[in-house]
Amino acid sequence: MNEGDGEPPRRLVILARRCVLCRRCLALCPRGALRMEPDSAVVDPRLCLACGACVAACRTGAMAVERSPRLG
Numbered sequence: 001m002n003e004g005d006g007e008p009p010r011r012l013v014i015l016a017r018r019c020v021l022c023r024r025c026l027a028l029c030p031r032g033a034l035r036m037e038p039d040s041a042v043v044d045p046r047l048c049l050a051c052g053a054c055v056a057a058c059r060t061g062a063m064a065v066e067r068s069p070r071l072g
Contacts, residue, residue: 009068010050016040018062025054025063 012033019040026034026041033047034054040062041054055063 010065011045011068012043012048012050012054013064013066014041014043015062015064018060020060020062022059024057024059028053028057 016039021036021040023036023041026036029048030051030053031047031049033044033049034041035044036042050065052065055065
């Protein structure tokens with residue numbers, strides 16, 4: 001997450017139907033925030049920086065970084 005930088009928070013979204021279990025995202029995540037489950041990669045939001053490294057690595061477009069709405 002990018003809390004405190006003046007921008008709305010971002011989060012990683014995984015489109016499980018597009019994931020082909022190639023594991024490229026796991027190798028590039030600087031925080032180790034991704035793990036594989038039987039059907040797709042899964043993100044641990046407590047570890048994810050939403051930096052986009054996995055998005056750039058994903059050949060099938062199964063990952064995206066989205067802005068979260070501001071709360072409060």
